[in-house]
Amino acid sequence: MHDADGAEGGVVMQAIERQFRRTGYAGTSVDDIAKAGGLGRGSLYAAFGGKSELYLQTLSAYCERNEAEWAAALEGPDEAALGRLHAYVVKSARFVHDDPDRLGCMVTGFVVEGVDHDPQADERVRQALGRIEGSLTECVQAAQRHGDLDPEADAPQVSQLLMAANRGMEVLARAGLDTVALERVADEAFEGLPLTARARSRRAPRPAVSGAS
Structure with a gap:
């Protein structure tokens, strides 16, 4: 045993x-x-x-790991906050393709599958999404303090926009969109944030990829 x-x-x-x-x-x-x-x-x-108990155990462990990884990746000094937000969307674009089995996020899979799960699983997923949104919101606020994002922008709404891009790119990746195309989507999503003029002036454009469609 x-x-x-x-x-x-x-x-x-x-x-x-x-x-x-x-x-x-x-x-x-x-x-x-x-x-x-x-x-x-x-x-x-x-x-x-049994199956339902195992699913809840693995889902909970996955959520804990995911929350901790994003909290660590998004935490840091205000002057680097914008870079951390950019890294978030870039990692979102690569997440599925970087896995040898092309597996997506378990939380996204839970939501997309739409199975009638135990209420504990529903609550755990809501909790995970809320905690990741909280980490993103703190990072957005740090970028606002440093003058890289519009201080009048609604930080939770910006975080929700980033999360929507994250989940959407995962679905597109699993549908077959390649990494090059997804990274372009990531850049467009990032440029759609309320960047200040100073922040935009410091950003270098991504070089064109030869032969990309």
């Missing part, structure tokens, strides 16, 4: 998480989960619980 709290259990849970991200909740059977984790059905239930 695997120890759900040990190192081996962590590897198993990561494999199960990736299975859910690959095929969604509805498209993932208990046999798929057992195969992904290298377990028999009996061992799976004994160590980790």
Whole structure:
């Protein structure tokens, strides 16, 4: 039997998480989960619980990791805040293609799939989106303090715009849009922010890519 709290259990849970991200909740059977984790059905239930419990566990772990990574990436000095916001949209453009299995965000997958989940899963996703929006809003406010974004702009609305671009680019990537095209979308999304004249004057245009369509 695997120890759900040990190192081996962590590897198993990561494999199960990736299975859910690959095929969604509805498209993932208990046999798929057992195969992904290298377990028999009996061992799976004994160590980790059933499908719904496993989905909530992996979703919660994914959300915690995602929240922490974005909080760390968006935190920093005011003078570099605009660069961190730009890095956010660029990473959004590359997120799916940088994964060897072309897997998207588990949170986005949860929302797009539209399955009637346990209320705890719904609440965990809302919490994750709220926390990421909070990290973005703090970064937007830092850029406003430094004079790179219009101080009169509504910081939460700017954050929501960035999040919408993030989720939209993921869907486009999974539909087959390549990284070059997505990075152009990212640049357009970034240029649509309420940048101040000073910030725009410092931004160098992205060089044209030879042969790109």
